[in-house]
Amino acid sequence: MDLDQIVENAYFESVSGVRTGDTKTECRELRRYIRDAREIIIPNHSDAKVIAINEVLEEFGLSKAKHLQIHTDACDVSRMPAITKAIMALDICSCDLVIARGRLGIPGSGSMLVILDKKGRILTASLSPPHIIHGKVISEAVRCEMTNALERIGFHKSMEKDEC
Amino acid sequence: MDLDQIVENAYFESVSGVRTGDTKTECRELRRYIRDAREIIIPNHSDAKVIAINEVLEEFGLSKAKHLQIHTDACDVSRMPAITKAIMALDICSCDLVIARGRLGIPGSGSMLVILDKKGRILTASLSPPHIIHGKVISEAVRCEMTNALERIGFHKSMEKDEC
Numbered sequence: 357m358d359l360d361q362i363v364e365n366a367y368f369e370s371v372s373g374v375r376t377g378d379t380k381t382e383c384r385e386l387r388r389y390i391r392d393a394r395e396i397i398i399p400n401h402s403d404a405k406v407i408a409i410n411e412v413l414e415e416f417g418l419s420k421a422k423h424l425q426i427h428t429d430a431c432d433v434s435r436m437p438a439i440t441k442a443i444m445a446l447d448i449c450s451c452d453l454v455i456a457r458g459r460l461g462i463p464g465s466g467s468m469l470v471i472l473d474k475k476g477r478i479l480t481a482s483l484s485p486p487h488i489i490h491g492k493v494i495s496e497a498v499r500c501e502m503t504n505a506l507e508r509i510g511f512h513k514s515m516e517k518d519e520c
Numbered sequence: 521m522d523l524d525q526i527v528e529n530a531y532f533e534s535v536s537g538v539r540t541g542d543t544k545t546e547c548r549e550l551r552r553y554i555r556d557a558r559e560i561i562i563p564n565h566s567d568a569k570v571i572a573i574n575e576v577l578e579e580f581g582l583s584k585a586k587h588l589q590i591h592t593d594a595c596d597v598s599r600m601p602a603i604t605k606a607i608m609a610l611d612i613c614s615c616d617l618v619i620a621r622g623r624l625g626i627p628g629s630g631s632m633l634v635i636l637d638k639k640g641r642i643l644t645a646s647l648s649p650p651h652i653i654h655g656k657v658i659s660e661a662v663r664c665e666m667t668n669a670l671e672r673i674g675f676h677k678s679m680e681k682d683e684c
Contacts, residue, residue, distance in 0.1 A: 359626065366627035370596035378650035382628030432534035435641060439600075461642025462523065463530035464546030466672055468645075477599060478625025481632075483647055485672040486542035508630055508649040 399445035557616035563609035
């Protein structure tokens with residue numbers, strides 16, 4: 357079952373009023389999509405976040421991401437900067453996955469790391485407090501977010517490469 | 521400084537390329553807005569989540585929320601169900617805050633609790649893994665998400681009522 361079928365089945369459950377929550381099959385297919393992704397891009401101006409994200413991808417046995425070096429300041433002038441940044445990258449560059457990190461919402465709302473598939477569907481995400489509250493260096497904050505984004509959907513570091 | 525000014529200032533910083541991240545002032549104003557909110561709504565069909573959220577609001581000395589009892593299944597047929605649910609509620613009912621909990625993205629992506637202001641701007645949020653992964657009862661998961669959504673922007677339970 358691919359992601360399109362997962363979404364279609366869940367749609368029918370929702371409109372029929374019988375949906376009870378995410379299933380094991382859905383989570384497994386979502387992990388499988390990420391596991392099989394070969395072209396992964398990270399839109400960002402500097403490369404500090406890219407290095408941190410790639411360290412985590414390697415720890416989980418996933419493909420490394422490429423740096424899509426673009427100016428992303430314009431995304432902050434939107435209601436959902438992190439998601440806008442990810443979608444902007446997807447509209448510029450074809451790929452299997454986009455991993456973007458930016459502000460969650462209004463100024464002061466902290467940050468979001470979000471992972472979209474090739475169609476722009478949200479697969480997983482992770483949030484951090486504003487830097488002035490958590491006080492971590494940027495690379496450490498991004499490492500934690502990326503790890504959490506994968507672990508919350510059932511990835512763990514000791515997984516075999518072909519295991520989902 | 522109100523939220524409109526906060527947003528306007530950050531916009532100018534972003535378009536000038538001088539924005540460096542969320543500021544103490546922004547976080548304080550965001551907390552002040554939540555602290556001053558009187559009309560808070562929670563769109564949901566059942567009331568289990570409302571009870572859990574109100575317990576947390578009370579622990580933080582914030583106003584209690586009202587249950588906007590509507591069918592929200594239709595929101596799952598969207599790309600960002602939790603945010604769609606919050607915006608749907610805002611379009612039905614005037615209020616200072618909406619607190620909505622629903623799916624983050626694609627089926628299998630787990631849940632998001634999101635807090636929007638009266639204009640639909642995202643103030644804070646919190647994420648949970650899919651239920652089949654975290655295994656918590658729903659009320660406990662919602663309590664954790666609501667607590668985290670407030671603490672990540674600098675609220676703490678021992679704050680005085682007029683302190684931000």
